[in-house]
Amino acid sequence: EADIYQTPRYLVIGTGKKITLECSQTMGHDKMYWYQQDPGMELHLIHYSYGVNSTEKGDLSSESTVSRIRTEHFPLTLESARPSHTSQYLCASSVAVGWGGELFFGEGSRLTVL
Amino acid sequence: SQQGEEDPQALSIQEGENATMNCSYKTSINNLQWYRQNSGRGLVHLILIRSNEREKHSGRLRVTLDTSKKSSSLLITASRAADTASYFCATVNNNDMRFGAGTRLTVKP
Numbered sequence: 001e002a003d004i005y006q007t008p009r010y011l012v013i014g015t016g017k018k019i020t021l022e023c024s025q026t027m028g029h030d031k032m033y034w035y036q037q038d039p040g041m042e043l044h045l046i047h048y049s050y051g052v053n054s055t056e057k058g059d060l061s062s063e064s065t066v067s068r069i070r071t072e073h074f075p076l077t078l079e080s081a082r083p084s085h086t087s088q089y090l091c092a093s094s095v096a097v098g099w100g101g102e103l104f105f106g107e108g109s110r111l112t113v114l
Numbered sequence: 115s116q117q118g119e120e121d122p123q124a125l126s127i128q129e130g131e132n133a134t135m136n137c138s139y140k141t142s143i144n145n146l147q148w149y150r151q152n153s154g155r156g157l158v159h160l161i162l163i164r165s166n167e168r169e170k171h172s173g174r175l176r177v178t179l180d181t182s183k184k185s186s187s188l189l190i191t192a193s194r195a196a197d198t199a200s201y202f203c204a205t206v207n208n209n210d211m212r213f214g215a216g217t218r219l220t221v222k223p
Binding site: 006035040041042043045088090092100102103104105106107108110 | 204
């Protein structure tokens with residue numbers, strides 16, 4: 001089992017609310033990622049980080065923001081949630097500096113915006 | 115946009131049978147990885163095969179890679195009901211890692 005944790009696992013909120021999805025890993029990995037996945041579909045990279053104070057946007061345009069103040073923590077924030085944000089959000093980390101290594105995933109946060 | 119495309123999209127077999135899933139991709143790669151995802155959970159890394167390798171084994175898993183055809187296959191031998199999950203290939207090319215849409219495998223007891 002990977003030592004990467006996401007909270008909450010499930011969240012149902014109303015439109016316009018601000019939410020933060022938490023992701024923490026205890027493996028000391030520098031690189032961390034956020035993916036968005038609709039049921040039965042591929043994963044889309046929305047944010048990643050090479051290390052502390054590094055944040056980059058991924059392939060899929062997202063209205064979310066991320067921060068990386070500590071190595072182990074990579075939270076994702078939506079300032080004003082909309083129904084189009086309903087999805088599963090997966091956090092991952094890797095030890096590799098580049099893009100070649102194995103990713104360790106959390107269990108996911110399933111967000112429903114009403 | 116996805117790089118790897120898995121085939122078939124869904125596969126249903128009986129326990130004890132072998133399951134074969136395929137992944138095709140378009141550009142050159144450094145390595146290709148296979149992941150498993152149980153329903154509603156995160157992905158778990160299964161195996162990584164480098165571009166200069168042709169075959170790798172891990173327990174009941176056998177992965178092949180044909181860079182000339184830009185394709186890979188994942189074989190699960192003697193399947194079990196617990197193997198029911200979605201299986202994703204991920205291609206890595208320099209600073210780019212892309213996941214396919216996955217194959218949904220159902221193993222009936």
